[in-house]
Amino acid sequence: MAEAYTTAGAKVTAADRGRLWVTLYLAVTGIVLLLMMTLGLLMRLAQSDILTLDPALFYQMMTVHGTGMVGIAALGGMAVMWHFLSAHVRLHGWVLGVNLVLFLAGVVAILAADFLGGFGGGWTFLYPLPATSGAVWPTWAAALHLSGLLVIGVGFLIVCLEIARAIIVGYGGLGRGLGWHVLFANSTENVPPPTVVASTMVVIVTTLALTAGAAILVMSLINIAFPEIQINPLLAKNMTYFFGHVFINATIYMAVTVVYELLPRITGRPWKTNKVFLAAWTLSTTMVLVIYPHHLLMDFAMPTWMMVIGQVLSYVNSFPVLIVTGLGALAILHRSGIRWDLISTLLLISMFGWMAGVIPAVIDATITVNSVMHNTMWVPGHFHFYLLLGLLPMQFAFMIYLARGEDVTPQGGDMTAILYLLFGLGFVGMFLMGGWASVPRRWATHLPEWLIWDQIASVMAVGVIVLATVFVLKFLTRMPRILQEA
Ligand code: HEM
Known part of the structure; x- marks a missing residue:
């Protein structure tokens, strides 16, 4: 909608809010999601022994799929957060444009490095693998892939930085964006709404993650150019997993703003910021930064205290925000007389997918379980759970909301969201069952005993892709009208 919003007394038009860019972000997100899902299906078919793929090609596809999905999760999440945040603080829309250009340049570099150069080091690009492929790919391919990631990260x-600037200007600091003046000084002035609190957390943790990621990428590039300059492998692993863990986690914290903004509008009940809500977000802001060592539980050289923090805080990290969001959503929905439709069902599914997807993650963060399960299909099982059924339904709900001209009036019976949930559960369930039976993760070829899970998963993946296509098309077909209004 092209209406003007008022922020701090100034009229802000849809153009100022970056509406054009948000729309383009969503279009890119939708198209790339479908392409990456198709790559995922091809990998699953290869593991099912239904499709023959050269193992080198499998690893290139796995790298493109993993990297592409993480990047697009962030691009779509950022579009959601930016859209809602821009009604509360004054943002400069052109910054989104700069990011999109850099993103697409990085994607071209990564596609060339992986499919032309043969790079297949996984989305985690763990040192020293990129530089020491045993002649599977040339060093230029590794350098191009890492450079592409660096450009995207920048x-x-x-x-x-733009969002942090806007929150500092609008609220007087990042601490105030997190509501610390309310939490610790009982102030009732300029109380940040849930979207501002979530966005503040996101910019703090994502900025730190991206800085660590950029540093290890630059160090790895130097190592590729001058192999005599080596990196401490444990430091490299810490920096890489700190970056990867925090970055992918933050995507769901970006997208959850759609729940905070739309459920109140659908039910007519406000989502108020209170002290419990603020405390939960502050706790998660700190904990999400320190729990990444649960990815390194098998690295005996890690200091014990870091492992203890990694394990213990992994149990509690997700709960504060999950509980205030889940209970907040239930409180808003309870006896609201809501008439369920596609948007509200997707939002509810996203709450379920996020909460349920955390359970296998917490189980895997337990050292005794981790030493058996960590390199099994259990791990893709847990992260596909909360990304496919938690994050993506939030992004689809937002696409449909924009496609309907930001109208949240229920539009009646639509089973597509329920079908998406069922196929999604079947798909991630097969990953988890494979992991339970110790099927290793990241194997291009599977033993005959494992094929049953792979084959059922492939059928389920087809269902997921068909339904995702329906959601994306609902948005793409309305895009010309949305752009006209931008
Ligand atoms: C129809 C949907 C999807 C299918 C069929 C699919 C399939 C796969 C398969 C077969 C793997 C390799 C598993 C292994 O053996 O380790 C994989 C890995 C991965 N997937 Fe998906 N996936 C889908 C959706 C998603 C989504 C929505 C995301 C994130 C938003 C995602 C992110 C990843 C990541 C990060 C990896 C790890 C790559 C690596 O190990 O380097 N996938 N996926």
């Missing part, structure tokens, strides 16, 4: 960093 783009997101610029957006985070």
Whole structure:
């Protein structure tokens, strides 16, 4: 909608809010999601022994799929957060444009490095694998892939800095964006709404993650150019997993703003900021930064205290925000007389997917379980759970909301969201069952005993892709009208 919003007394038009860019972000998100899902299906078919793929090609596809999905999760999440945040603080829309150009340049570099150069080091690009492939790929391919990641990371960093600037200007500091003046000084002035609290957390943790990621990428590039300059492998692993863990986690904290903004509008009940809500977000802001060592539980050289923090805080990290969001959503929905439709069902599914997807993650963060399960399909099982059924339904709900001209009036019976949930559960369930039976993760070829899970998963993946296509098309077909209004 092209209406003007008022922020701090100034009229802000849809153009100022970056509406054009948000729309383009969503279009890119939708198209890339479908392409990456198709790559995922091809990998699953290869593991099912239904499709023959050269193992080198499998690892290139796995790298493109993993990297592409993480990047697009962030691009779509950022579009959601930016859209809602821009009604509360004054943001400069052109920054989104700069990020999109850098993102697409990085994608071209990564596609060339992986499919032309043969790079297949996984989305985690763990040192020293990129530089020591045993002649599977040339060093230029590794350098191009890492450079592509670096360019994408710089783009997101610029957006985070712009959002941080706007929150500091609008609320007087990042601490105030998190509501510390309310939490610790009982102030009732300029109380940040849930979207501002979530966005503040996102920019703090994502900026730190991107900085660590950029540093290890630059160090790895130097190592590729001058192999005599080596990196401490444990330091490299810490920096890489700190970056990866925090960055992918933050995507769901970006997208959850759609729940905070739309459920109140659908039910007519406000989502108020209170002290419990603020405390939960502050706790998660700190904990999400320190729990990444649960990815390194098998690295005996890690200091014990870090492992203890990694394990213990992994149990509690997700709960504060999950509980205030889940209970907040239930409180808003309870006896609200809501008439369920596609948007509200997707939002409810996203709450379920996020909460349920955390359970297998917490189980895997337990050292005794981790030493058996960590390199099994259990791990893709847990992260596909909360990304496919938690994050993506939030992004689809937002796409449909924009496609309907920001109208949240229920439009009646639509089973597509329920079908998406069922196929999604079947798909991630097969990953988890494979992990339970110790099927290793990241194997291009599977033993005959494992094929049953792979084959059922492939059928389920087809269902997921068909339904995702329906959601994306609902948005893409309305895009010309949305752009006209932008
Ligand atoms: C129809 C949907 C999807 C299918 C069929 C699919 C399939 C796969 C398969 C087969 C793997 C390799 C598993 C292994 O053996 O380790 C994989 C890995 C991965 N997937 Fe998906 N996936 C889908 C959706 C998603 C989504 C929505 C995301 C994130 C938003 C995602 C992110 C990843 C990541 C990060 C990896 C790890 C790559 C690596 O190990 O380097 N996938 N996926």
